[in-house]
Amino acid sequence: MRPLTPKRILWTCGWLAALLFVTVVLALRMGAYSISVPDIVKALFNGVIGHWQEIPAEHQMVVFGLRLPRIALEILVGASLSVAGVGFQALLRNPLADPYVLGVSSGAALGAIVSLIAVPHTPGAIQVAAFLGAAITIGIVYFLGRRGGQLDSATLLLAGIISASLLSSIIMFLMTTLTTRDFRGMAFWLMGDLSSPPPVTNVFGWLGFLFTVFLIAAGAIYTTSSDLNLILTGEEEARHLGVNVRRVKLVVYVGASILTGLAVSVSGAIGYVGLLVPHVMRMLFGTDHRLLIPASVIGGAIAIVVADTLARTVAVPTEVPVGAMTALAGAPVFIYLMRRRVR
Amino acid sequence: MRGDKKFRRIAAWSITASVMLLAASVIPTPARATAEKTAQTGAVEPKPAATRTVIDEVGRKVTVPAEVQRVVSLAPNLTEMVYALGLQDKLVGDTDYCDTPPAAKSKPHVGGPMSPSLETIVGLRPDLVLATTSINHVETVDALQHLGIPVYTSDPQSVEGMLASTRRMADLMGANEKGEEVVGQLQSRLDALKAKLAGRPMAHVLFVVWMDPLITIGQNTFIADALKWAGAESVVMSDQKWPHLSFEEIVRVQPEYIVLTPDHAESNATGLADLRSRNGWRELDAVVAGHVIVMDSAVNRPSPGMIDAIEQAARMLHPDAFTNDAEPKSASPDGKPQSATPPAPHVKQRNHEETECTACAR
Numbered sequence: 001m002r003p004l005t006p007k008r009i010l011w012t013c014g015w016l017a018a019l020l021f022v023t024v025v026l027a028l029r030m031g032a033y034s035i036s037v038p039d040i041v042k043a044l045f046n047g048v049i050g051h052w053q054e055i056p057a058e059h060q061m062v063v064f065g066l067r068l069p070r071i072a073l074e075i076l077v078g079a080s081l082s083v084a085g086v087g088f089q090a091l092l093r094n095p096l097a098d099p100y101v102l103g104v105s106s107g108a109a110l111g112a113i114v115s116l117i118a119v120p121h122t123p124g125a126i127q128v129a130a131f132l133g134a135a136i137t138i139g140i141v142y143f144l145g146r147r148g149g150q151l152d153s154a155t156l157l158l159a160g161i162i163s164a165s166l167l168s169s170i171i172m173f174l175m176t177t178l179t180t181r182d183f184r185g186m187a188f189w190l191m192g193d194l195s196s197p198p199p200v201t202n203v204f205g206w207l208g209f210l211f212t213v214f215l216i217a218a219g220a221i222y223t224t225s226s227d228l229n230l231i232l233t234g235e236e237e238a239r240h241l242g243v244n245v246r247r248v249k250l251v252v253y254v255g256a257s258i259l260t261g262l263a264v265s266v267s268g269a270i271g272y273v274g275l276l277v278p279h280v281m282r283m284l285f286g287t288d289h290r291l292l293i294p295a296s297v298i299g300g301a302i303a304i305v306v307a308d309t310l311a312r313t314v315a316v317p318t319e320v321p322v323g324a325m326t327a328l329a330g331a332p333v334f335i336y337l338m339r340r341r342v343r
Numbered sequence: 344m345r346g347d348k349k350f351r352r353i354a355a356w357s358i359t360a361s362v363m364l365l366a367a368s369v370i371p372t373p374a375r376a377t378a379e380k381t382a383q384t385g386a387v388e389p390k391p392a393a394t395r396t397v398i399d400e401v402g403r404k405v406t407v408p409a410e411v412q413r414v415v416s417l418a419p420n421l422t423e424m425v426y427a428l429g430l431q432d433k434l435v436g437d438t439d440y441c442d443t444p445p446a447a448k449s450k451p452h453v454g455g456p457m458s459p460s461l462e463t464i465v466g467l468r469p470d471l472v473l474a475t476t477s478i479n480h481v482e483t484v485d486a487l488q489h490l491g492i493p494v495y496t497s498d499p500q501s502v503e504g505m506l507a508s509t510r511r512m513a514d515l516m517g518a519n520e521k522g523e524e525v526v527g528q529l530q531s532r533l534d535a536l537k538a539k540l541a542g543r544p545m546a547h548v549l550f551v552v553w554m555d556p557l558i559t560i561g562q563n564t565f566i567a568d569a570l571k572w573a574g575a576e577s578v579v580m581s582d583q584k585w586p587h588l589s590f591e592e593i594v595r596v597q598p599e600y601i602v603l604t605p606d607h608a609e610s611n612a613t614g615l616a617d618l619r620s621r622n623g624w625r626e627l628d629a630v631v632a633g634h635v636i637v638m639d640s641a642v643n644r645p646s647p648g649m650i651d652a653i654e655q656a657a658r659m660l661h662p663d664a665f666t667n668d669a670e671p672k673s674a675s676p677d678g679k680p681q682s683a684t685p686p687a688p689h690v691k692q693r694n695h696e697e698t699e700c701t702a703c704a705r
Contacts, residue, residue: 032460032463033462033463058468061465061490061491062465177583195458196482196483197461197482198482203489316460318455318460319454319460
């Protein structure tokens with residue numbers, strides 16, 4: 001493999017970003033309301049230079065009011081889940097780790113629901129609660145997954161699966177017994193869905209808040225990427241080379257939990273993205289976290305933009321939950337990886 | 344290690360910068376868009392004559408053109424209402440589930456009531472969207488309002504609430520007189536029914552929404568209210584709207600009547616014979632006594648057609664109230680015109696009336 005230079009990282013990410021841009025334009029084009037690519041480009045161009053009067057009102061509504069905010073959310077969710085996946089895989093030293101499979105997403109969803117019951121209408125509370133839910137869950141899974149002081153792959157996955165089903169059943173219990181329903185339904189939290197518009201009045205300020213949190217958490221994980229490379233070759237060796245293993249693990253643990261909570265708080269528990277994207281990125285670009293993390297950010301964004309575009313267009317005018325789409329693609333990959341490991 | 348640190352710094356900065364650039368380019372643009380849009384709509388809006396602002400049934404302000412021309416309905420009962428008011432020409436879109444009257448099926452559909460396609464709605468260029476708390480999600484209403492499309496949300500909690508709602512929506516769509524007429528007729532039918540059933544004990548019923556799993560109605564539903572108008576009371580005391588029920592609970596309370604509706608799942612019982620073929624059910628007192636009635640499915644929707652279902656159920660639950668009532672010319676104390684008609688013609692006349700006032704609803 002060629003040596004990893006900053007130049008190579010920039011080039012790779014540049015290409016991926018270009019691919020993301022093309023995907024976004026195509027996603028902007030697809031939908032129940034038909035609008036041509038030239039019209040989209042015209043609307044975007046006029047929007048950028050501020051000529052709003054030139055854009056027909058319907059195009060304003062569809063492009064800027066509906067599709068762009070949703071695509072921005074898709075990018076956020078895809079990037080967050082993918083980086084969280086990379087983080088959990090490194091932390092647990094298990095390539096099958098994924099926020100959804102390990103029950104972390106369900107924990108975040110439960111946290112979000114509890115916050116909606118306890119402190120409704122508090123901005124940011126749902127994200128904090130989802131983070132706590134995710135952090136507590138991964139902590140429990142981590143300790144249940146140890147055997148004789150060592151992380152055991154099979155035990156870990158079992159612990160994760162059991163947590164996921166326990167947490168899902170608590171969510172179902174809450175959703176069926178509560179009489180007031182000021183929040184989204186069971187399918188949203190358990191399956192993941194981006195179809196219902198965000199429950200806020202200032203969508204763009206809200207997106208700004210989410211992206212800021214994302215940048216901080218993902219950035220924090222990224223600063224540990226060289227150390228993660230060393231830790232994955234062996235904790236003892238890394239310690240000898242001067243890596244503060246505890247600190248690195250703490251940063252990744254908190255960062256990945258924040259990212260999972262962030263994604264789940266806005267889209268519910270979308271599955272398998274955190275598993276699928278990092279693996280594809282490893283196959284394409286190698287296992288070095290300095291490239292793997294930024295590549296997963298953009299790759300995850302592309303994956304969810306594609307999945308959600310399919311979700312909203314395959315059965316027009318009805319929508320399919322995006323979680324169904326990602327599970328269709330993700331579950332077979334999970335099985336493939338699991339069988340390869342067993343062999 | 345040193346080269347690695349340098350590398351790490353460069354890479355971290357470039358990635359952070361690019362992500363920030365991406366975020367910066369995505370976020371402020373649409374923010375400007377909304378600001379400009381409001382400025383623009385502010386400039387355009389005053390031109391087309393008059394608008395009017397009303398407060399809808401959930402307390403939101405709705406500003407619509409003085410003459411509403413293009414209406415999208417987001418629920419079957421609202422579609423039915425629009426037809427009952429004779430405003431079907433203004434209806435430019437409805438949902439996949441709008442099947443009453445049959446003509447509603449050929450209107451352009453915007454998807455299901457729970458997750459309509461906002462883009463399709465935008466494309467229909469409505470100047471008013473009708474929504475209801477009984478089936479639509481508040482997120483849908485928020486999103487449409489955010490796009491600048493006025494949405495009137497109705498919140499019918501009872502039969503009379505439905506009538507009031509009909510009246511208000513008729514007014515909003517410029518069909519004030521027709522609204523008064525339709526609502527007046529329905530109200531007088533309800534009054535007549537109330538007079539006939541006066542003094543009779545309520546029948547204790549189990550209203551089956553779904554057989555498997557067994558779901559019934561709570562006390563806070565409009566169906567529970569409709570049953571009261573028909574002289575019946577649900578035996579299940581629950582604050583939930585659609586409580587799941589264990590069969591043992593039914594055995595314990597032993598309802599006098601089982602009320603079924605014909606639509607919904609295929610697993611649902613179709614009538615007495617069906618219940619008699621089911622284990623457990625056949626031993627219930629109500630089933631043994633043959634006290635099973637099938638109510639028109641219109642009762643499931645808070646719409647004008649619901650009154651028919653109520654009258655029909657009242658006839659089945661309290662048949663003696665209707666036979667006794669017909670012979671002495673004014674058994675009801677206030678002598679409503681309807682109770683003065685002899686039995687058989689009365690029924691016919693009622694049906695006739697029905698075809699006139701809710702012709703479209705059938």
